[in-house]
Amino acid sequence: MSERRKPEPVQVVKQRRDAALRSLVDGVPYIQFLGIHFDRRGDELTAVLPFDEKLIGNPMLPAIHGGATAAFLEVAAIIELSWSLLWEEMEQGRLDATSPEALRAFRLPKTIDFTVDYLRSGLPRDAYARARINRSGRRYASVHVEAWQDNRSRLFAQATGHFLMPSRDDNGGQNGDGGQNGLLAP
Amino acid sequence: MTHNKKLVQQFITALPHATALGMELELLEDGLAVVAMPYDPRFVGDPATGVIHGGAVSALMDTASGAAVMCHASQPAATATIDLRIDYMRPATPGQRLTARAECYHVTRSVAFVRVTTTDEDSSRPVAAATGAFTLERTKGSRG
Numbered sequence: 430m431s432e433r434r435k436p437e438p439v440q441v442v443k444q445r446r447d448a449a450l451r452s453l454v455d456g457v458p459y460i461q462f463l464g465i466h467f468d469r470r471g472d473e474l475t476a477v478l479p480f481d482e483k484l485i486g487n488p489m490l491p492a493i494h495g496g497a498t499a500a501f502l503e504v505a506a507i508i509e510l511s512w513s514l515l516w517e518e519m520e521q522g523r524l525d526a527t528s529p530e531a532l533r534a535f536r537l538p539k540t541i542d543f544t545v546d547y548l549r550s551g552l553p554r555d556a557y558a559r560a561r562i563n564r565s566g567r568r569y570a571s572v573h574v575e576a577w578q579d580n581r582s583r584l585f586a587q588a589t590g591h592f593l594m595p596s597r598d599d600n601g602g603q604n605g606d607g608g609q610n611g612l613l614a615p
Numbered sequence: 616m617t618h619n620k621k622l623v624q625q626f627i628t629a630l631p632h633a634t635a636l637g638m639e640l641e642l643l644e645d646g647l648a649v650v651a652m653p654y655d656p657r658f659v660g661d662p663a664t665g666v667i668h669g670g671a672v673s674a675l676m677d678t679a680s681g682a683a684v685m686c687h688a689s690q691p692a693a694t695a696t697i698d699l700r701i702d703y704m705r706p707a708t709p710g711q712r713l714t715a716r717a718e719c720y721h722v723t724r725s726v727a728f729v730r731v732t733t734t735d736e737d738s739s740r741p742v743a744a745a746t747g748a749f750t751l752e753r754t755k756g757s758r759g
């Protein structure tokens with residue numbers, strides 16, 4: 430940070446950030462299964478769940494399954510949290526976002542608990558969600574997420590979750606046991 | 616009761632999202648439902664470990680809970696989730712079938728309360744547990 434570098438061309442920065450986000454999202458099979466994708470404006474993410482028949486819970490109404498809504502909110506929360514960690518690593522130059530290997534070594538936070546508040550039934554339309562990190566500590570994080578369909582101010586569901594952060598290793602952050610078992614470790 | 620159980624069975628197995636996740640109804644009794652979900656690589660949440668995504672586990676528990684409400688002795692006409700609070704105790708072992716056992720332990724005139732536990736093939740150590748509140752729409756003429 431001591432030397433002032435020439436600013437990078439905007440396209441290079443965009444490509445790097447988009448590639449990093451893509452690797453984070455495309456690597457998770459369940460996100461692909463549900464068909465969720467993310468819109469990015471700077472570091473702000475919006476999760477998009479395009480409507481699909483297989484998301485229906487009650488075919489009589491029809492309404493989106495409560496489980497699909499819960500999964501969508503949890504995906505939005507985990508990706509927001511992972512993205513904020515990745516963004517920091519990337520922007521401070523600790524992680525080379527152009528290296529697929531470095532991105533693969535990046536570990537995801539684990540859900541400790543997740544509480545979903547169903548406000549109205551999910552209609553057979555696209556759904557959107559945005560998450561807000563209320564606290565992000567070294568070991569734990571608390572994230573709130575809101576989901577809506579046609580009107581941003583008429584939420585159909587919201588949730589709060591607590592997450593166990595991936596263990597940060599100074600030599601690359603690869604030291605994850607990959608489970609919530611880490612909670613019990615001293 | 617038997618009549619309602621059959622209806623509930625048909626209802627649960629007809630849910631498109633439950634079908635998409637390969638869910639199988641294993642047991643249905645008064646206020647009790649057991650629903651299983653075989654392991655599927657498409658439901659993986661952490662590619663590094665092959666562990667199923669929490670969201671798929673939530674969907675399984677929400678389905679089992681709804682089924683438990685629907686087959687409660689009060690014979691509800693319909694139900695919807697009001698709130699579901701999920702605790703993830705440990706990662707599900709990759710490759711193993713998950714089983715959610717839900718119990719509707721109390722109902723009021725318009726609300727049903729449910730607890731649900733999910734295990735993999737090691738049933739002694741739960742993978743996840745949840746408690747939920749569900750709406751209870753009563754059939755016309757029934758009493759709370």
